[in-house]
Amino acid sequence: MNLIKHNSNSISCKLVRSHLPDLLLDDAFTASHPALNAHLAACAECHTELAGLRSTFAALDEWTAPEPSPYFDTRLHARLREAEAARPEGIFERTWSFFQFSTGRHLRSAMTGALALALLLGGGTSTFLYLQQPAPQASATVNDLRILDKNADALQQMDQLLDDSNAPQSDDSATPPTT
Numbered sequence: 001m002n003l004i005k006h007n008s009n010s011i012s013c014k015l016v017r018s019h020l021p022d023l024l025l026d027d028a029f030t031a032s033h034p035a036l037n038a039h040l041a042a043c044a045e046c047h048t049e050l051a052g053l054r055s056t057f058a059a060l061d062e063w064t065a066p067e068p069s070p071y072f073d074t075r076l077h078a079r080l081r082e083a084e085a086a087r088p089e090g091i092f093e094r095t096w097s098f099f100q101f102s103t104g105r106h107l108r109s110a111m112t113g114a115l116a117l118a119l120l121l122g123g124g125t126s127t128f129l130y131l132q133q134p135a136p137q138a139s140a141t142v143n144d145l146r147i148l149d150k151n152a153d154a155l156q157q158m159d160q161l162l163d164d165s166n167a168p169q170s171d172d173s174a175t176p177p178t179t
């Protein structure tokens with residue numbers, strides 16, 4: 001069923017924008033709604049919008065997800081063992097990390113209020129000392145893995161620098177000769 005009137009004047013930019021996914025992904029929809037095409041031909045803004053979406057989709061088609069680093073699993077398991085072996089956290093620390101990392105903003109503001117109250121009641125000093133305890137030391141295994149990771153990062157950065165310095169030359173050679 002064709003819901004859109006075949007009169008380009010009656011079509012608003014808003015209607016065209018609402019059908020941009022159809023126009024982008026469904027060739028049959030585009031063919032069966034010439035009024036939308038007429039609007040796109042006449043309206044520069046809608047035309048630019050659709051062209052932008054098309055180039056974004058084309059870029060996404062060419063993109064491939066990067067491979068994880070070779071030591072990812074080893075590092076992850078070492079850190080999991082580290083976390084398991086760490087001393088059990090007190091009720092205050094668990095509550096603090098829950099409010100710190102939970103996404104509920106209303107909870108965060110509630111926690112801010114609770115902290116302010118704790119500061120008032122405790123005179124500030126004891127609460128601050130508790131919050132500023134140093135983090136537990138990482139094991140030798142995890143430190144070694146971190147050093148490996150930094151070395152891999154440095155090598156990768158050097159590769160990128162080399163790639164960047166080569167890029168303009170390869171672009172120049174890729175331009176077709178004008179006849």
Ligand SMILES: [Zn+2]
Nearest residue numbers: 013016043046
């Ligand atoms: Zn328009």
